[in-house]
Amino acid sequence: MTSRRWRIGLGALVASALIAIGGAGAVILGLGGNQYPAAESVDAGFSRDMSVHHRQAVLMAGLARDRTTDPQVAVIAYDIETVQLNQVGQMQGWLSLWGLSQSTGEPMSWMGEMSGMDMTGFGGRMPGMATAEQLDELRAAEGNDFDVLFLQLMIRHHQGGTGMAEYAAEHADVYALRTLARSIAETQAAEIATLTDMLTARGGTPLSAP
């Protein structure tokens, strides 16, 4: 009897040891670990702030697609609206996966030392964002005036967004996010040139850069 109990005990000990070794091995391998970006990370901050930034571009581009009579403005507005809405979906999807809030909190805090510099003079808004007054002005404008103001605001909006995207492309941890940020930085930088040419062709001059 003693021997049998001893053997059962030994078996239990061996089983426990194996389970412990397996568990320790899993921990060492990092299996099941939460490697998601933290709430204050560059990845999360960029996803939140660029979603807000993009949504204003989607709003202005949607307005332009509805209001403009110029087919060139209409098609580039459609391009901006669809691509940025898609990208908002990607960034909000990541935040959902990471279990993080979609709301902004402290805007631009993820950009480290650059944020203090960039935020001064913007009244807490992100770089390049149009003011409520400018949006009202855009809603009220018509014809070529509308196209010019839309292009002016969108150029400035892109200029602000490009800086944020460049920072994230350099400093974010998640590969997919760096890839998206790089794409945003490169395509918006190029689109600034296109929009500026369109603005010039319609008799407008760019606003001061953010």
Next chain:
Amino acid sequence: MANSRSRKSAPKRPASAGTRGQRFGDGATAGSAGKTKAGGTKAGNTKSGAAKSGPGRSGGRGGRGGRTAPPVRVGQPKPWGMIAATVAVILFAGGAIGYAVYQANSKAPPATAADIGEITEFEYTPGQEHVGTDVTYDESPPVGGPHDLIWADCDGAVYDQQIRSENAVHSMEHGAVWITYNPDDISGDDLSVLRGYVQDQAHIFLSPYADLPSPISLQSWNHQLFIDAVDDPRINDFIQTLRQNPAEYPEVGASCSQPEFLSDPVLEGEQSRTPQGGAVVTDAPAAP
């Protein structure tokens, strides 16, 4: 209880017999006895099996009359049950850990374009100009470069005529795969196979291309593959690897939908519908 009783009988055994040898001999006896008495239970396989063999053994012993009773379980018996259980646990744990390690190491990046045989890669940078003029491309069909403001609809669009390349390049900038075929080589069933790759799919479009140097070619931004037959598995490899691959095309997330182009395509040889192109200014009002 059978075990402890057997052990008590051990002193009756002949002193000359080695315990180990006797045990084996005894096991054989028990086995043969078990065939009739214990319903063929394999002795020693499980603890209950060993216990059941006890009565079988005594029955056999009784049948053999005067023979010395062969005692069982002399010394420490092999704990087969525990050994089997331990081995099972080790195998299970080893399998689980091995699988976990395999999973951890198999997070390799997806297949890259370079893995597709005979593919050619190019280096057009993102942010190419929008132009309203015709472009002389270095590649035929083109795979990147300046392009029209309006992209060709690439949401599974099947064009029966050759579309204007300047519009198709913009579609590839949006992440689409452009399948082209030489209409002299591909028709009928072959064309149906190509249509099958495209119809109802996103970010892919098909059009004929005159004087194509091979029957079929596939293009995406900065990638090209010439193919001879519609059953070439590289068609699928190309689509799987390069359609909307965010590392390979400039405008990540861009749309393929362009209903006006789909219903009334700009054909090769026709002029741009947006001659100013955005970048090229012709008769626009002068800046103040």
